[in-house]
Amino acid sequence: xxxxxxxxxxxxxxxxxxxxxxxxxxxxxxxxxxxxxxxxxxxxxxxxxxxxxxxxxxxxxxxxxxxxxxxxxxxxxxxxxxxxxxxxxxxxxxxxxxxxxxxxxxxxxxxxxxxxxxxxxxxxxxxxxxxxxxxxxxxxxxxxxxxxxxxxxxxxxxxxxxxxxxxxxxxxxxxxxxxxxxxxxxxxxxxxxxxxxxxxxxxxxxxxxxxxxxxxxxxxxxxxxxxxxxxxxxxxxxxxxxxxxxxxxxxxxxxxxxxxxxxxxxxxxxxxxxxxxxxxxxxxxxxxxxxxxxxxxxxxxxxxxxxxxxxxxxxxxxxxxxxxxx
Amino acid sequence: xxxxxxxxxxxxxxxxxxxxxxxxxxxxxxxxxxxxxxxxxxxxxxxxxxxxxxxxxxxxxxxxxxxxxxxxxxxxxxxxxxxxxxxxxxxxxxxxxxxxxxxxxxxxxxxxxxxxxxxxxxxxxxxxxxxxxxxxxxxxxxxxxxxxxxxxxxxxxxxxxxxxxxxxxxxxxxxxxxxxxxxxxxxxxxxxxxxxxxxxxxxxxxxxxxxxxxxxxxxxxxxxxxxxxxxxxxxxxxxxxxxxxx
Numbered sequence: 001x002x003x004x005x006x007x008x009x010x011x012x013x014x015x016x017x018x019x020x021x022x023x024x025x026x027x028x029x030x031x032x033x034x035x036x037x038x039x040x041x042x043x044x045x046x047x048x049x050x051x052x053x054x055x056x057x058x059x060x061x062x063x064x065x066x067x068x069x070x071x072x073x074x075x076x077x078x079x080x081x082x083x084x085x086x087x088x089x090x091x092x093x094x095x096x097x098x099x100x101x102x103x104x105x106x107x108x109x110x111x112x113x114x115x116x117x118x119x120x121x122x123x124x125x126x127x128x129x130x131x132x133x134x135x136x137x138x139x140x141x142x143x144x145x146x147x148x149x150x151x152x153x154x155x156x157x158x159x160x161x162x163x164x165x166x167x168x169x170x171x172x173x174x175x176x177x178x179x180x181x182x183x184x185x186x187x188x189x190x191x192x193x194x195x196x197x198x199x200x201x202x203x204x205x206x207x208x209x210x211x212x213x214x215x216x217x218x219x220x221x222x223x224x225x226x227x228x229x230x231x232x233x234x235x236x237x238x239x240x241x242x243x244x245x246x247x248x249x250x251x252x253x254x255x256x257x258x259x260x261x262x263x264x265x266x267x268x269x270x271x272x273x274x275x276x277x278x279x280x281x282x283x284x285x286x287x288x289x290x291x292x293x294x295x296x297x298x299x300x301x302x303x304x305x306x307x308x309x310x311x312x313x314x315x316x317x318x319x320x321x322x323x324x325x326x
Numbered sequence: 327x328x329x330x331x332x333x334x335x336x337x338x339x340x341x342x343x344x345x346x347x348x349x350x351x352x353x354x355x356x357x358x359x360x361x362x363x364x365x366x367x368x369x370x371x372x373x374x375x376x377x378x379x380x381x382x383x384x385x386x387x388x389x390x391x392x393x394x395x396x397x398x399x400x401x402x403x404x405x406x407x408x409x410x411x412x413x414x415x416x417x418x419x420x421x422x423x424x425x426x427x428x429x430x431x432x433x434x435x436x437x438x439x440x441x442x443x444x445x446x447x448x449x450x451x452x453x454x455x456x457x458x459x460x461x462x463x464x465x466x467x468x469x470x471x472x473x474x475x476x477x478x479x480x481x482x483x484x485x486x487x488x489x490x491x492x493x494x495x496x497x498x499x500x501x502x503x504x505x506x507x508x509x510x511x512x513x514x515x516x517x518x519x520x521x522x523x524x525x526x527x528x529x530x531x532x533x534x535x536x537x538x539x540x541x542x543x544x545x546x547x548x549x550x551x552x553x554x555x556x557x558x559x560x561x562x563x564x565x566x567x568x569x570x571x572x
Contacts, residue, residue: 010486071484073453073463097485102465105453108419114535115418117448131539138444140343144540187462187493194487202486232572250468250504251483256339256444257363257503265571275340286569288561299550304564308555320559324572
């Protein structure tokens with residue numbers, strides 16, 4: 001019996017959200033008195049895999065099949081299922097990413113397991129039960145969910161669990177190979193286009209997000225959002241009206257029907273805070289609102305607020321942020 | 327082309343969320359229910375494909391009779407027929423089993439639904455349905471076009487980018503903005519929806535695997551700390567020293 005963590009790579013490194021999942025999985029393994037193994041697929045540097053020891057992972061199973069460089073759900077599921085079987089995994093841990101949630105759900109069917117996505121807490125294991133807390137109702141509530149199958153599958157919400165680090169600890173790396181068939185690649189991508197982040201941070205992985213709304217008055221003023229984001233090492237985002245008007249691309253739209261983010265810091269500039277926007281950001285740890293309308297509803301959800309004109313306030317913030325000793 | 331669109335009946339986005347006194351159940355009192363917004367993207371795209379290529383759109387809801395006004399709304403928007411599996415949805419696995427049972431019986435070419443529901447936010451059902459049926463699942467897709475009668479071309483979001491996928495029918499896909507522009511039913515649609523078939527079937531036997539035992543709400547924020555605009559730079563100091571997020 002063990003805990004198996006699926007880790008995702010990006011440009012050869014392990015994604016931050018997967019380091020959170022690895023830390024979470026190690027803690028669960030400690031709770032259960034067992035060890036945590038990771039499974040990695042595709043293009044990840046061996047050094048990055050070894051370093052997972054710092055998050056408490058003792059062993060990494062790695063499938064380097066060239067066809068797995070791109071995400072193909074059915075093929076990934078086959079590899080992870082094999083790893084789960086080999087390790088006799090009772091708990092599987094994923095990051096609640098597009099990939100993690102997808103393979104988690106398929107594995108729940110294949111392994112006859114119970115699944116909780118969007119999980120925000122370590123499991124409570126009193127009296128033989130296994131209960132986790134997950135975010136529901138678009139961040140307006142939490143639910144405690146008892147997982148009742150022998151195999152438990154957990155997708156951990158991004159930024160909900162801190163990365164633990166035991167510097168210098170290393171994990172052993174072993175090759176794993178599932179018997180992948182052409183049919184496992186029926187939905188393989190023909191083309192992958194990565195966003196140009198200008199050396200910046202990807203929105204779904206970001207710890208800090210700077211977001212702009214209609215108060216910016218037009219796309220020609222977006223340099224204010226971008227400059228502040230750059231000074232803070234943040235990702236940029238926008239409200240729905242802004243993407244609807246094509247000021248910014250849809251993949252930057254956060255809110256109920258856009259991307260849901262839960263960074264440590266969310267800075268909203270010129271966004272009034274419609275309830276649909278709040279639903280996408282209200283689990284951010286700290287929210288800053290800058291708006292010239294003192295009645296903007298977003299101030300009610302904010303931790304810090306400035307009533308003022310973005311064109312006067314934001315340059316001052318950029319200046320102060322650039323002055324920070326990083 | 328036979329298209330199945332699965333819709334959830336969810337609290338309106340502006341609803342205040344409350345639970346029963348023992349925190350064991352969601353309190354429906356005074357809550358307006360709507361079609362899950364992400365399912366509306368799937369529904370509209372299905373109707374657009376039908377209008378362009380012919381075929382039928384069937385709407386499926388796993389839920390109790392109080393979902394019927396929104397099922398009728400889906401018919402008014404342009405779906406041809408509806409099926410309601412008469413059951414309180416227990417968890418994603420239970421719902422996926424019901425959808426898979428209907429799909430096996432009726433052999434749809436395409437199964438569409440929203441990328442998640444705005445109440446339970448699970449993002450589980452589409453992948454479970456694909457796995458139960460042994461057909462590919464493409465999630466979350468924001469573009470869906472037919473290449474020819476047997477192949478579709480989708481664009482799906484990945485963290486940090488997008489992927490283009492071509493996949494043979496049948497398959498399951500989830501929808502997100504901007505796959506389509508949701509429609510508002512017109513009077514003619516509302517009138518014809520009354521005569522369209524809405525079949526109620528009993529659920530197949532399926533055990534839930536996740537049990538919701540308690541609900542809670544996030545702690546209320548202690549209030550907003552306001553900073554004078556002329557001292558805006560002070561905010562950065564507070565974010566570093568007080569909030570410790572920089």
